[in-house]
Amino acid sequence: MLKLKLNCMIGITKTMDRNLNKGFTIVETLIAIFIFAIIMGAAFNSVLSLFSSQRYRLASQKVADEVSLLTESLARELREAQRDGGGICIAANYSYEEITSPGPGIKFLDLEFRCREVALELMNKRVVERIGLSPSDSWYVLSSENISIEAFEFNLIGQEGGSPDNTQPRVTVFIDAVAKNFPGGDPPRVKMQTTISQRNLDAP
Numbered sequence: 001m002l003k004l005k006l007n008c009m010i011g012i013t014k015t016m017d018r019n020l021n022k023g024f025t026i027v028e029t030l031i032a033i034f035i036f037a038i039i040m041g042a043a044f045n046s047v048l049s050l051f052s053s054q055r056y057r058l059a060s061q062k063v064a065d066e067v068s069l070l071t072e073s074l075a076r077e078l079r080e081a082q083r084d085g086g087g088i089c090i091a092a093n094y095s096y097e098e099i100t101s102p103g104p105g106i107k108f109l110d111l112e113f114r115c116r117e118v119a120l121e122l123m124n125k126r127v128v129e130r131i132g133l134s135p136s137d138s139w140y141v142l143s144s145e146n147i148s149i150e151a152f153e154f155n156l157i158g159q160e161g162g163s164p165d166n167t168q169p170r171v172t173v174f175i176d177a178v179a180k181n182f183p184g185g186d187p188p189r190v191k192m193q194t195t196i197s198q199r200n201l202d203a204p
Helices: 002-021 026-079
Strands: 097-099 105-109 115-121 126-131 139-141 147-157 170-179 189-197
Touching: 026 105, 026 115, 026 147, 026 170, 026 189, 097 147, 105 147, 115 147, 126 147
Parallel strands: none
Antiparallel strands: 097 105, 105 115, 115 126, 126 139, 147 170, 170 189
16 A cells, blocks of 8 residues: 555656656747747837828928918918009019019019019028019028928919909919928928919909
């Protein structure tokens, strides 16, 4: 009986030793590491994609805000333009005139009857403004340094004053802007178009 108990205890001890000595093989360990790496890689890519998407949205909103501010400022000036009855700034009896230097732009008499020019400076891709009749008058930057203006276009309607066309002068402005210094090859872009009608009635 004692011998039987002793054999049982020896058998239990050997079984425990085998269980204690049993572990993962190298292949099992490598497979576990590989699966863990795949899961972590997928999670990291998801987080990275989320951050990139958020950064793009914020940059797009910033460009939209900058373009909106520029458009509102320009619209306010164009709306208050005066018909140039004496041909001081542009052709007589006209309200607006397109210019090509230093880039595409527009010229008009403002509310205080000053000759005002707004144009796209092609080299730096920024909107600039000049007030005065002298070529020596300085140009001032209107657009933000955070955006690059790719297009600045005008479509003029009813420019000749009074009875010749019987159409209230209107200006359609188109602006195409992209974010500067945005990491990646596809920076946020905003295109905006608006039509401004001259406030003063165009009548002789």
